[in-house]
Amino acid sequence: MKILLLGYGVVGSGVYELIQQNKLRFKEEYEHDVEIVGILVSKLEKYNQLPHSHLFSNDFDRLSQYAYDVAIETIGGIEPAFTYVSQILSKGKPVITSNKDLIAEKGGVLHAIAAEKGVQLSYEASVGGGIPVLKPLRECLGGDQINEIMGIINGTTNFILTKMNQEGLSYEIALKQAQEQGFAEADPTSDVEGFDAVRKISILTKLGMKVDLDWKTIPVQGITHILASDVHYFNATDNVVKLMGISKVYPEGIYTVVRPIILEKHSKFASINNEFNAISVTGDAVGELFFSGKGAGKNPTATAVIGDLVDLLQNKKYKVNRHLSKGKLITLYPDKANWTISVHSDLMTAALRDEILENPQFKLLGIKELTIESITTSKTLDFDHYFIQFHDLSEQQLIDHKNRLLLNTENHYIHL
Numbered sequence: 001m002k003i004l005l006l007g008y009g010v011v012g013s014g015v016y017e018l019i020q021q022n023k024l025r026f027k028e029e030y031e032h033d034v035e036i037v038g039i040l041v042s043k044l045e046k047y048n049q050l051p052h053s054h055l056f057s058n059d060f061d062r063l064s065q066y067a068y069d070v071a072i073e074t075i076g077g078i079e080p081a082f083t084y085v086s087q088i089l090s091k092g093k094p095v096i097t098s099n100k101d102l103i104a105e106k107g108g109v110l111h112a113i114a115a116e117k118g119v120q121l122s123y124e125a126s127v128g129g130g131i132p133v134l135k136p137l138r139e140c141l142g143g144d145q146i147n148e149i150m151g152i153i154n155g156t157t158n159f160i161l162t163k164m165n166q167e168g169l170s171y172e173i174a175l176k177q178a179q180e181q182g183f184a185e186a187d188p189t190s191d192v193e194g195f196d197a198v199r200k201i202s203i204l205t206k207l208g209m210k211v212d213l214d215w216k217t218i219p220v221q222g223i224t225h226i227l228a229s230d231v232h233y234f235n236a237t238d239n240v241v242k243l244m245g246i247s248k249v250y251p252e253g254i255y256t257v258v259r260p261i262i263l264e265k266h267s268k269f270a271s272i273n274n275e276f277n278a279i280s281v282t283g284d285a286v287g288e289l290f291f292s293g294k295g296a297g298k299n300p301t302a303t304a305v306i307g308d309l310v311d312l313l314q315n316k317k318y319k320v321n322r323h324l325s326k327g328k329l330i331t332l333y334p335d336k337a338n339w340t341i342s343v344h345s346d347l348m349t350a351a352l353r354d355e356i357l358e359n360p361q362f363k364l365l366g367i368k369e370l371t372i373e374s375i376t377t378s379k380t381l382d383f384d385h386y387f388i389q390f391h392d393l394s395e396q397q398l399i400d401h402k403n404r405l406l407l408n409t410e411n412h413y414i415h416l
């Protein structure tokens with residue numbers, strides 16, 4: 001099997017190395033000689049010194065004339081990746097990609113070309129790095145009705161929040177380390193503002209719940225506003241903060257969001273640290289499944305790409321579900337909910353309470369009434385803003401007037 005490799009950065013170089021390491025195994029187990037015949041990059045001079053420098057080119061048109069059986073795209077972003085991938089699929093060649101921007105934005109168009117040409121478009125590496133989660137959703141859980149998916153699905157932000165919490169690093173230094181280790185996107189705004197996680201939750205929702213959501217319509221809040229003092233405060237109160245993606249099916253529609261969530265330290269997601277991701281999937285029949293592992297980085301991500309390649313080596317074919325329903329996004333909370341929350345502020349006044357209710361983040365949740373249960377103040381920590389935390393919700397409090405379960409045990413966090 002001859003492979004055209006597009007991109008030779010963190011993921012592409014990992015894919016190259018794993019293919020070299022596994023050649024014998026591919027031959028023995030799948031009876032295929034696997035060979036990379038060309039590598040597309042942008043700055044050719046960076047690769048002059050490599051022993052396999054003869055494979056590199058910055059000319060896609062030239063490379064696409066080569067004889068090849070499958071292309072692996074690890075360039076990232078929408079263009080030129082979309083042009084290249086659509087051309088390759090149109091020629092009837094399968095494509096494997098690690099690019100979630102591409103799949104979240106153009107997955108529908110690309111799947112249509114792939115279906116018309118009868119070839120595979122695979123993208124296990126696009127969500128959860130090395131964690132096999134798309135294949136279980138697509139194949140193993142094909143007989144179940146998935147009603148909830150939630151998880152830590154961005155390695156960079158989890159790395160940053162872990163380093164701030166456990167090592168007292170500043171946000172800037174932690175982000176720099178995430179970039180140095182190859183976890184962050186080319187433009188890390190995607191990570192820290194939550195767009196990468198939103199794209200991933202849209203892909204998970206599509207494959208798990210068969211609901212097509214435009215990722216741009218999903219409410220998103222990133223981590224850029226979380227200060228070292230916030231992280232310190234959460235730690236002191238036996239909590240941690242994580243950026244999470246949530247998608248949950250209700251009779252009225254689907255609740256999908258990406259935002260920081262406060263978790264009690266002993267909860268299962270709280271122990272997922274650094275670049276690790278974790279995704280829980282709940283189905284009517286199977287109950288809850290919990291997937292975890294390295295969600296970013298060279299080797300874990302390359303492993304997921306190779307998994308898709310192994311499917312092709314075995315001539316495995318999966319059908320794309322063309323019958324997706326258009327998702328109707330809903331807010332989670334009923335308008336008249338009377339929640340018990342605690343507000344952390346040194347300055348709790350009626351005016352501040354009105355300000356909280358007017359805040360767009362708070363309005364997003366559709367909450368119109370607010371009961372203040374307790375006001376905690378801290379003179380020792382220097383807070384220049386306040387938090388609202390849905391406070392220690394018990395099973396009883398989770399049920400609304402329609403007897404509908406509204407929240408998991410995780411507390412929900414809004415930063416104003």
Ligand SMILES: NC(=O)C1=CN([C@@H]2O[C@H](COP(=O)(O)OP(=O)(O)OC[C@H]3O[C@@H](n4cnc5c(N)ncnc54)[C@H](OP(=O)(O)O)[C@@H]3O)[C@@H](O)[C@H]2O)C=CC1
Nearest residue numbers: 007008009010011041042043074075076098099296297301
């Ligand atoms: N890093 C990670 O942990 C993970 C990344 N991903 C996804 O995988 C994809 C690749 O990520 P990553 O490897 O980190 O990215 P990198 O920035 O490390 O690598 C990108 C590669 O694409 C090449 N490239 C960029 N633009 C062009 C262009 N216009 N024409 C030809 N080649 C181009 C670059 O070439 P050159 O070196 O010459 O500039 C480089 O070799 C992204 O979609 C990312 O979201 C998914 C999961 C995890």
Ligand SMILES: N[C@@H](CC=O)C(=O)O
Nearest residue numbers: 154155156183185296
């Ligand atoms: N930038 C992404 C890379 C993997 O998808 C992340 O940090 O999770």
